[in-house]
Amino acid sequence: MNGMLRKRWMTACGGTLAAAALLLGAVGAQAATEAPVRVKDLGKLHGWRENALVGYGVVTGLAGTGDAPTNRSTRQALANVFSQFNMTVAPEQVQSRNVAVVMVTASLPTFAREGDTVDVTVTSAGDARSLVGGTLLLTPMKAPNGRVYALAQGPLSVGGYRYDANGNVVQKNHPTVGSIPAGATVEVGVQANMVDERQNVTFVLAEPDYTTANRVANAINAQLGASLAEARDATGIEISIPDALRAHPVGFYSRIENVTVEPDRRAKVVINERTGTVVTGGDVRIDKVAISHGDLKISIVSENMASQPLLVRQAGPGVRTAIVTNTRVDVDERNSPAFVAATNNTVADLVQSLAQMKTNTRDIISILRAVKAAGALHAELVVQ
Structure with a gap:
């Protein structure tokens, strides 16, 4: 953004509240490689419940x-x-x-x-x-x-x-x-039945995702050295217990939990309208889009005044004080609306630019929802 356009932005957005958006993650950074996580952090074995x-x-x-x-x-x-x-x-x-x-x-x-x-x-x-x-x-x-x-x-x-x-x-x-x-x-203990009639256990993902389920199955097979796991659907990975471990499967469960995998994550933008918080990943991208956001303020003020009769020497039944209401309407509109042209940017870039121009958080939320409605934001918009 050149200096003249930045100056116009600062002029157009002057007087607004300081932005309270908090961007977690690498703001403005490019997509980074997901860090491997343990399988036990992605879900649980079927039958594990309270x-x-x-x-x-x-x-x-x-x-x-x-x-x-x-x-x-x-x-x-x-x-x-x-x-x-x-x-x-x-x-x-x-x-x-x-x-x-x-x-x-x-x-x-x-x-x-x-x-x-x-x-x-x-x-x-x-x-x-x-x-x-x-x-x-x-x-x-x-x-x-x-x-x-x-x-x-x-x-x-x-x-x-x-x-x-x-x-x-x-x-x-x-x-x-x-x-x-x-x-x-x-007074009465409970036992969870993890193993089905075919001597298999099923690992259930907390967030259904076909890509992550397939990666978990491949990681288990690669790190345990055998073709034991198979992804059945977006949430369940069926794992066969080796014959030698069926009598004492605890150690086998421990090895499954500690398998590391790089999960696939869906692009999400989380907005909390009550607190004015915007949370997004640094690599959530938006298509080419032009954004124009103006500010129109209308205030209506009513003032009540008492009108006293003048030049009346003697009070009569029709002479009394009157209450008069005066209404004033003030319209304050900015000379030019704020404008930005986003070209192959990320949501982090957009929010960072809006925050630098002192756009308040409520306006940032409105802009993100409008970008999503325009089809330029390819991420799930979660409004809390």
Whole structure:
């Protein structure tokens, strides 16, 4: 860009906010060779998954911030707790604001064994105002099949509070949700079945891509010295376990995870309109395109004034003060719009040029979306 054109750009874009776009990667650099990564960083073996657990429990010890005494579910839950200790208390007789019914959730990891502990999240299921200071009573954690896999219990950790008195309320964060680190003990272990009936395992890519799947299969065959892997689709690579390792496959899985490969990456431009952030790779290219972006500002101001009657010596029923509204419309338009001709550039070059000319981030986002709509941006535009 020559000096005269740059000067026109700076004149046309003067007065705008400083650009807040952050370009990660090599801004303005040419396409670079992808660094090899481990296969374990691209996905996981089929069957490796976590299992959701949920339970219904009671939190006690609250300082008057629990469920209302008229809450029937809280009354019934507390009466059920008393019945476990040979105490017969009718639900109608339960009157307490120090108790809250809650839902308890947790994730049971793969290969969890009896005696392991997992973190739990406790959320209010009634009208409690705060769970600060509460303790969760013994709660069975069930899976979707109805079987109990863990037991949760312990004091809650709540990252907030709520106090109110005489109509005044002081609250921080969300006090009706808490957690118990290592609050659930696994009672029934789980095992993941990785091997199918043909004694094969399947590696599943986190992001489906035919090129990457083919490269992973070729890398496994090349680095393990045998034709063991074959890409079945864009996500799955089927791997045969050698006969000598089928009895003890852990070492074979470890070798697969540490195979290095150069994955193929899709061109993406990520835009966060809430924070004004633009993230793109340095080699995402755009076709020849001309961009013109102007700025038109319109402000409408209304002023109310009181008009007093003049030269009136005696007030009458028809004489009074009048309110007059004066409206002014101001239009501020730049003399010339900003213009740039992009020829075989990258998105990084374009954003860097716009940032140097002090184009604000909102305008950069609008320009990128317009370039994508014009068909000149050959990348996936992700708007968050």
